[in-house]
Amino acid sequence: MEQVERIMAHRTVPQNKAILKEGEPNDCLYVIVSGSFRLTKYLEDGRRQVTGFLFKGDFFGVRACDESAYTAEALEDSLVCRFPHAFLEEISTASPGIKDRLIARGQTEYHKAQDHIVLLGKKSAEERVLSFIELVGKSVGATADEDGEGRVIPLSMPRQDIADYLGLRLETLSRSLASLKKKGVLRDIGRKSLVLSG
């Protein structure tokens, strides 16, 4: 592990910059030190699908490949650590299972795909939206709001990305959020954060 940490190269990724592009080769494993990323993929009909969001402590580029299956873009100015797969292979002779031990600390794009499938299986728009908020809360950690009665969930992604990810129209996302607030599930709706009750 020490050896791994020594070679870790920190790299800043400015907002909207892609660190991994669909169809291009990838030979590094990345871990997010700070910030957040959006995973997207172009569908056969030319539309872009948001397939996941990654936060601090999450990994991507878990496998080296000639053609990445997705694009990873920074949602805000972020910091990542990169490990060349060749290097990880090399040290795994000395320390078997090093890659798994690294990844065990966080989630990968594969975990995110599971989350996505579960979300898309929800039967109502409101359920999808609420599950998404809770999922983000679990990933980034919620903080208490001013009077300590709500949990603030920061949202680094634009509304359109959330709608795309949930398979909903922007209108439906806004309507669902408004309805959740009306029901008292949400205390406040901000552009960059939401406040969950209790």
Added chain:
Amino acid sequence: MKQAWRKYLAARAPRYTSYPSALQFSTAVDDKVYQEALSRVSLYEPISIYVHVPFCKQLCWYCGCNMRVENHYDRALDYVDSLIGETRLVSAALAGRGRPSSVHFGGGTPNYLETDEIARILDAIECEFGLTDDARLAIELDPRLIKRGHLAELARLGFSRVSFGVQDFDPDVQLAINRVQSFELIESCVCDAREAGIEDVSFDLLYGLPRQTPATFAATIEKTIALGPDRVSIFGYAHLPAALPRQRMIRDRELPDTDGRAELSLMADEKLVAAGYGRIGFDHYAKPGNSLFSAACAGALRRNFQGFTDDVATTMIGLGASAISFASGVYAQNAKTVKQYAACIAEGRLPTERGVVRTERDEAYAKLIAELLCQRDADLEEAGRILSGGEIDNIKQCVMPFVRDGVVTFDAARIRMAPGARELSRAVAAAFDPYAGAAPALARVV
């Protein structure tokens, strides 16, 4: 219209909103056939979704739709549950295939339902089929049921297209058809729609109604032009009292005759075109700049159950009692009564009752007829790849009388409608349509 053409106006012809028409439907198509057709829809194929709301508050005597007057809103709530159930059944059969390009609520009266119910249906469609922001949402509205803020609510749900059932502005005609709605009411609905940011407002008008005269209908068209809808559809009233008991409330002697109908239709056409509307197909009009107008100019006009459309989808998913779907060459119609329909959904079964499987030969005729109706120009050479030489010769022979009268021209291997003959395109199609000859009561051309 030329004197020699007038005789064709009395001809009866299918409306060609499907091919073969619903007259060819049989119980050979059941839920299993439809299910299998859904499983052959391709992954990103555009699909057009139609939701049928069969309820009305009051009976209009001209109506030929599948509807019923319902005084208990609870029954409508049950129906909404069935619709949501059907959405799930169809979505399971599609298993992620297809992408909705549009959702259309028709009836009956879709706004018999409160906005909350419309939102629930839309949510189910959105969660089951997926909707994107560019999917177009349209709804037919009865102006008499529109309340304050109603159109703004619909706009918030994402509806960008509304069509108002206007029929006729004349109070006397309205009395004769049992649909009384003032000009001021329609005017305030249009204002509400514009204020809510709804860009595409459409009027449905009917000619051939009782007590309509050239003078009253001219006034109706002038009022329409004054309110400036983006589109206008003018349908001919089909009086079939033997089949539709409610139409017996209309007195035969108050109806305009064939010449009278033709006069009404041609006068409306003249006035709308003079006001800047473009002719779309044989019974639609649209303002330049409207998507339907652009589609017609680009040769991309299509015909489906809602009439002429610029929707790109060939696959149609009809939800609700009596709704018709078209997928992978199969027409499938749902059970017609609300009761039978709900019973199927409760059993977890697709509610298909009848339909028809389109053959390759049907396909060739369907294409020819669609080209003739939408583009006024049908490609016989293309049809000849599937149809035999004898069949092509037969088609030519069938349209010969129209050629002699100058209604159509033969140009190499094409049939073209002459300028000004668009009202007769259905009559020309019916002349060579192998199914039309054998069909019983059909609607008149005009």
